[in-house]
Amino acid sequence: MGMRIGYGFDSHAFKAGVPLVIGGLKIDHPEGLAGHSDGDLLLHAITDALLGAVSAGDxxxxxxxxxxxxxxxDSTVFLETALEEIATAGYRIVNLDCVLxxxxxxxxxxxxxxxxxxxxxxxxxxRDVSIKAKTPEGLPQEGTAVAHVTVLLESIAGLDEPKKLVAEIDDPTEVDVVVRTLMGEEEPHNMARLGRKPTFDTDDLT
Structure with a gap:
């Protein structure tokens, strides 16, 4: 099964007078994030991670x-485009890990x-989405928000293929028994077909 990893990063400065939107969620805060769009740095980083995973640019x-x-x-438009790109490339999301x-x-x-x-x-x-929050820890980033995102994709091709049964059978006569059992033509717990006898005769029960 094909797997691909993508990494996305974005940062925006805080700005008064604009709404704050992070992860598609409107947040009550005095300042928003400056940007050409709505400034949603988390969706921007996720978009870049998805596009990067399938080598579709940024x-x-x-x-x-x-x-x-x-x-x-609205940055959800960007995200929808990235989802279309990974689907076209034949992949789907396994999980993503985000750090704000x-x-x-x-x-x-x-x-x-x-x-x-x-x-x-x-x-x-x-359960496939992780969002963690950190502070700059002394770095001069008080007026800035930063997002890091890692995403794992898996190939869609082969996800629905039937599983192969692998077995080792020493006695060729047992092959027919196994096949008939899988086809539902034999009682699954008929021990007689395995050459074994029950420990007691059920006809003797009273």
């Missing part, structure tokens, strides 16, 4: 900041809600 390839069509655009680095707002209290929203947008289970 978010700027599809949505250049010089194009005014994407001014204040910022002083404020606190992500931990809303991490569960954010995780659910990201899973919904990606059409995957919440």
């Amino acid at each position: 978010i700027g390839t599809f949505f250049p900041p010089s194009d005014m069509r994407w001014k204040n655009a 680095i910022m002083m404020r707002p606190k992500i931990v209290p809303i991490a569960g809600e954010m995780r659910a929203r990201v899973a919904e947008l990606l059409h995957v289970s919440e």
